[in-house]
Amino acid sequence: MQLNLSVYRYNPDVDDAPRMQDYQLEVAEGQDMMVLDALIALKEKDPTLSFRRSCREGVCGSDGVNMNGKNGLACITPISALKGSKIVVRPLPGLPVVRDLVTDMTQFYTQYEKIKPFLINDDKQPPSREFLQSPEEREKLDGLYECILCACCSSSCPSFWWNPDKFIGPAGLLHAYRFLADSRDTATDERLNGLDDAFSVFRCHGIMNCVSVCPKGLNPTKAIGHIKSMLLKRAV
Amino acid sequence: MVTGQASLKRNGVQDYVTTRATALIMTAFSLFMGWYFIATPDITYAIWNNLFSGLAMKVFTFVTLVSIMFHIRIGMWQVLTDYVKAPGLRAFIQFVINLTAFVYVVVGLFVLWGV
Ligand code: SF4
Ligand code: SF4
Ligand code: FES
Numbered sequence: 001m002q003l004n005l006s007v008y009r010y011n012p013d014v015d016d017a018p019r020m021q022d023y024q025l026e027v028a029e030g031q032d033m034m035v036l037d038a039l040i041a042l043k044e045k046d047p048t049l050s051f052r053r054s055c056r057e058g059v060c061g062s063d064g065v066n067m068n069g070k071n072g073l074a075c076i077t078p079i080s081a082l083k084g085s086k087i088v089v090r091p092l093p094g095l096p097v098v099r100d101l102v103t104d105m106t107q108f109y110t111q112y113e114k115i116k117p118f119l120i121n122d123d124k125q126p127p128s129r130e131f132l133q134s135p136e137e138r139e140k141l142d143g144l145y146e147c148i149l150c151a152c153c154s155s156s157c158p159s160f161w162w163n164p165d166k167f168i169g170p171a172g173l174l175h176a177y178r179f180l181a182d183s184r185d186t187a188t189d190e191r192l193n194g195l196d197d198a199f200s201v202f203r204c205h206g207i208m209n210c211v212s213v214c215p216k217g218l219n220p221t222k223a224i225g226h227i228k229s230m231l232l233k234r235a236v
Numbered sequence: 237m238v239t240g241q242a243s244l245k246r247n248g249v250q251d252y253v254t255t256r257a258t259a260l261i262m263t264a265f266s267l268f269m270g271w272y273f274i275a276t277p278d279i280t281y282a283i284w285n286n287l288f289s290g291l292a293m294k295v296f297t298f299v300t301l302v303s304i305m306f307h308i309r310i311g312m313w314q315v316l317t318d319y320v321k322a323p324g325l326r327a328f329i330q331f332v333i334n335l336t337a338f339v340y341v342v343v344g345l346f347v348l349w350g351v
Contacts, residue, residue, distance in 0.1 A: 158318075159318070162317075162318040162319065163317070163318065196248060196249065197247075197248050198246040198247060198248040198251060199248070200248075201248065202248035202249075202251065202252055203314075228252065231248070231249050232249055232252070232253070235249045235250075235253075
């Protein structure tokens with residue numbers, strides 16, 4: 001069986017413009033594989049092809065790419081799940097391209113930094129051993145802490161494409177809510193102050209692209225909704 | 237809220253509430269007009285004139301016009317800050333749109349006054 005792929009190629013040092021390059025791959029009849037396996041096989045034939053990957057099992061978040069128009073992790077997307085006669089692989093949309101499928105994630109991380117992604121507790125010295133939560137308190141962090149910062153969501157969000165310098169984006173906001181919802185965090189007001197403007201949170205218009213692409217099955221829109229109601233409650 | 241909505245700098249929470257509140261008013265007005273056209277077999281000038289002669293209908297219509305103005309102001313500011321990156325051009329387009337929305341309110345007020 002022959003696998004047809006079309007991969008985005010761009011090396012700013014030598015290319016004037018990006019182009020799509022076609023590749024054929026021979027695979028055993030009926031054999032399935034992950035898109036990442038196909039990319040690795042292509043790289044063996046053409047070592048100039050560049051992409052990021054590390055864990056190859058959906059844990060590290062390095063190989064977020066756009067496959068047949070939808071963002072996802074190449075390592076956990078089987079080629080059988082992609083429709084059409086050709087597999088089209090492009091870098092994550094909206095982010096500057098460093099080379100081929102490798103994007104510059106600075107904007108994404110800058111937004112992540114803004115929300116202070118660490119526990120702030122100024123009550124007292126943290127307990128010398130465990131910092132205990134009740135099972136109910138801990139449960140509030142489910143669906144938030146699992147994010148691996150792959151940027152599939154933020155780079156699929158039109159609001160983030162147009163204002164990546166002002167809108168925090170779904171990934172950052174999911175983390176913001178992860179700390180707002182944490183019973184051990186005492187900086188709720190300070191965190192909300194940092195989000196209380198016309199762009200950081202309110203540029204989310206509930207388009208829900210983020211929800212449809214998240215490879216970990218998380219729901220940033222829901223978390224953003226919680227932040228919006230916290231901001232609203234504070235204002236009235 | 238009215239003074240807030242007239243200011244240049246936008247406020248996220250206030251805009252969020254205002255767009256939703258004005259959307260509700262506009263929906264209510266549209267539903268009412270829809271119902272009116274269905275429920276009234278044939279609309280003559282006298283019936284149409286009579287509809288707008290009551291104070292309640294005048295207020296309802298005017299509030300809807302003002303809602304449209306605020307909704308346009310916020311909504312178009314959001315769309316323009318997404319798509320028009322040159323500040324001068326954006327300010328100009330925003331000004332024309334805001335002025336148009338304001339003219340609708342003023343003209344509407346005169347029309348209602350005359351009924
Ligand atoms: S929310 Fe999902 S898609 Fe977004 S960065 Fe986290 S894991 Fe990736
Ligand atoms: S729901 Fe909000 S954050 Fe998610 S894609 Fe839509 S606008 Fe972006
Ligand atoms: S290689 Fe680690 S998530 Fe795909």
